Amino acid sequence: xxxxxxxxxxxxxxxxxxxxxxxxxxxxxxxxxxxxxxxxxxxxxxxxxxxxxxxxxxxxxxxxxxxxxxxxxxxxxxxxxxxxxxxxxxxxxxxxxxxxxxxxxxxxxxxx
Amino acid sequence: xxxxxxxxxxxxxxxxxxxxxxxxxxxxxxxxxxxxxxxxxxxxxxxxxxxxxxxxxxxxxxxxxxxxxxxxxxxxxxxxxxxxxxxxxxxxxxxxxxxxxxxxxxxxxxxxxxxx
Numbered sequence: 001x002x003x004x005x006x007x008x009x010x011x012x013x014x015x016x017x018x019x020x021x022x023x024x025x026x027x028x029x030x031x032x033x034x035x036x037x038x039x040x041x042x043x044x045x046x047x048x049x050x051x052x053x054x055x056x057x058x059x060x061x062x063x064x065x066x067x068x069x070x071x072x073x074x075x076x077x078x079x080x081x082x083x084x085x086x087x088x089x090x091x092x093x094x095x096x097x098x099x100x101x102x103x104x105x106x107x108x109x110x111x112x
Numbered sequence: 113x114x115x116x117x118x119x120x121x122x123x124x125x126x127x128x129x130x131x132x133x134x135x136x137x138x139x140x141x142x143x144x145x146x147x148x149x150x151x152x153x154x155x156x157x158x159x160x161x162x163x164x165x166x167x168x169x170x171x172x173x174x175x176x177x178x179x180x181x182x183x184x185x186x187x188x189x190x191x192x193x194x195x196x197x198x199x200x201x202x203x204x205x206x207x208x209x210x211x212x213x214x215x216x217x218x219x220x221x222x223x224x225x226x227x228x
Contacts, residue, residue, distance in 0.1 A: 043201060044221050045219035047218075095157075097168065098157075098207070098217070099160060099170065100155075102155045
């Protein structure tokens with residue numbers, strides 16, 4: 001992806017509720033991959049979920065799922081049953097061949 | 113299996129000094145990627161290396177920055193004559209194959225460089 005945009009600098013969710021983080025991208029590549037990474041205060045980058053652009057089926061990993069709209073170039077992350085440990089910065093990224101473009105991130109707060 | 117190891121975790125350099133950042137990939141990983149994260153920003157790609165080869169350095173500044181991944185030993189990101197604008201967190205990631213498709217890359221915890 002040549003550009004990745006996260007339009008929500010901050011989001012907040014109540015514990016056990018569901019939250020959706022938005023991401024749009026723009027690319028001229030035909031073969032690319034999209035990712036969501038979590039960065040807690042420790043700064044460690046943790047892969048949350050990955051989507052191959054050629055797959056129409058939305059990826060799911062336990063409480064995390066994506067809504068991949070290829071025509072709209074949208075790749076949102078849904079977190080269900082939010083937990084306190086989900087509080088972190090979330091980065092959307094896309095690209096291929098190891099050269100990923102990252103968005104500026106969304107800071108997610110989880111209220112007990 | 114230890115994760116990606118970066119050292120030092122924190123590095124302070126005076127303007128004009130050299131900074132050397134090290135990255136030991138996960139065991140069995142021969143592909144290394146360096147990214148830079150400025151405050152309040154996402155990560156920005158710098159360079160992609162395989163053993164003894166630079167595959168993609170399109171994100172590297174033209175001057176003062178260099179990277180290597182020798183046959184033996186860690187990958188090194190070297191910044192000569194550091195300036196205040198080099199202050200950032202530098203992340204390394206490694207993967208067993210090209211980072212795409214079903215191949216996951218794992219990140220280290222980063223090196224925070226502060227130039228005073």
